[in-house]
Amino acid sequence: VISPWEAANHVMDKLRASGFQAYACGGAVRDKIMNLDIRDVDVATNALPEEVLRLFPASIDVGVEHGTVVVPVKGDAVEVTAFRGKTIEEDLSMRDFTINAMAMTREGEIIDPFNGRDDIENGIIRGVRDPEARFKEDPLRMVRGYRFAFAYGFTIESNTAHAIGLHASLVKKSAVERIGQELEKMLPLSKGSLIALMESPIAGGLAPLLYSRQKWLRLLSCYNHPFTVDEVPLCWYILSDDNLTETLNRYRRSNLLKKQAGIIERVTSEIVTAGWSNQTLYQAGEEWIYSCEKIRALLLNKEPEFSTVKKKFEQLPIKKKSDMAVNGKMLMEEFQVSEGKWIGNTLKKVEYAIVTKKTENTKTAVFEYIRKELTG
Ligand code: ATP
Ligand code: MG
Numbered sequence: 001v002i003s004p005w006e007a008a009n010h011v012m013d014k015l016r017a018s019g020f021q022a023y024a025c026g027g028a029v030r031d032k033i034m035n036l037d038i039r040d041v042d043v044a045t046n047a048l049p050e051e052v053l054r055l056f057p058a059s060i061d062v063g064v065e066h067g068t069v070v071v072p073v074k075g076d077a078v079e080v081t082a083f084r085g086k087t088i089e090e091d092l093s094m095r096d097f098t099i100n101a102m103a104m105t106r107e108g109e110i111i112d113p114f115n116g117r118d119d120i121e122n123g124i125i126r127g128v129r130d131p132e133a134r135f136k137e138d139p140l141r142m143v144r145g146y147r148f149a150f151a152y153g154f155t156i157e158s159n160t161a162h163a164i165g166l167h168a169s170l171v172k173k174s175a176v177e178r179i180g181q182e183l184e185k186m187l188p189l190s191k192g193s194l195i196a197l198m199e200s201p202i203a204g205g206l207a208p209l210l211y212s213r214q215k216w217l218r219l220l221s222c223y224n225h226p227f228t229v230d231e232v233p234l235c236w237y238i239l240s241d242d243n244l245t246e247t248l249n250r251y252r253r254s255n256l257l258k259k260q261a262g263i264i265e266r267v268t269s270e271i272v273t274a275g276w277s278n279q280t281l282y283q284a285g286e287e288w289i290y291s292c293e294k295i296r297a298l299l300l301n302k303e304p305e306f307s308t309v310k311k312k313f314e315q316l317p318i319k320k321k322s323d324m325a326v327n328g329k330m331l332m333e334e335f336q337v338s339e340g341k342w343i344g345n346t347l348k349k350v351e352y353a354i355v356t357k358k359t360e361n362t363k364t365a366v367f368e369y370i371r372k373e374l375t376g
Helices: 004-017 027-033 049-055 088-092 116-122 131-137 140-152 158-173 176-186 191-199 213-221 229-239 244-250 255-274 278-300 306-314 328-335 341-355 363-374
Strands: 022-025 042-045 060-063 068-073 076-082
Touching (some): 004 027, 004 042, 004 049, 004 068, 049 068, 049 076, 131 140, 131 158, 176 191, 229 255, 278 341, 328 341, 341 363
Antiparallel strands (some): 022 042, 060 068
16 A cells, blocks of 8 residues: 555656646644654645646545545545645645644655744644634634644643633634534543643533533543544543434534444443343444443443453354344245345344344244244
């Protein structure tokens, strides 16, 4: 596989060969200077989106109205965005924080008009130019400022912090899906950072989720076992008010996330009162058993018992649908019925019966079970 830098370099070389300027910029430059892992390298160019599309015919014009084109490169994808303004310096001056407002030439030279490198060295989050005006222009920048401060252990510079203090209440005007995105990126933070976030001026703007201090405290009490970046649905389950689906809708989260959070909700409400059963282990599946165990422990104020849960899960007769000894086609043949509701319903009942050990997971046993229990 190709590295994000190789992918970006390929795009920059081609742009430059056609006479355009092209720079790596934003998060990638920041993370490179900080020696952190880099997931993607964004490119800024003076080429217009149409010109980028012409140079890279396979590219996807998802964000053309914002000047962004996604260029696929050998399994990776590079976001190419037209300068906001005439020059790279002007483009950088529109960015949020000095540490995010650097660019890098193809030769590796850093363009750093706002001294972002010094701020990285000194651990400082500083708004670009006039922070007050910039936060009024886009209040979500305040949330981002806190996120970067927490993620890197940096301090928010006093002028910038003062501006946040003045305008924190504007955060709630940001688009809910943007707030949701930032929250998801923040939740796997350390215990100390989450406490600080709860006490920060922007906490109110992250409402209604953060108004529920009770829930935050509960979340924090389980931080001996912090959430990972793969446990986003878990965070939403813990933080949402009583109606999880409504909360996820309110923050416009994806259908996949809703589905995953739904599994966690169903399984958790069961195991908190009744403990784990074959059915709940199977419902959670390998992907979510440990997350659900974490919540069970959290809600009951106990230590999670990961190894016990793992052992029980290993002993399940089947661990996923495809482990079943029969499928729809086999049922149609054996019982001489055509495709339809009966097949689907019967498969569901059989799946449950196998999981709860009412029948063995063999063709013969299942057919017998269907004849005895589900027909006639
Ligand atoms: P992450 O590591 O979380 O992806 P990032 O800095 O790459 O952090 P992105 O949201 O991917 O964040 O944005 C890429 C770049 O675009 C930022 O580094 C910053 O220069 C600029 N940017 C993003 N959001 C804003 C904003 N709200 N206002 C101004 N500039 C922004
Ligand atoms: Mg990024």
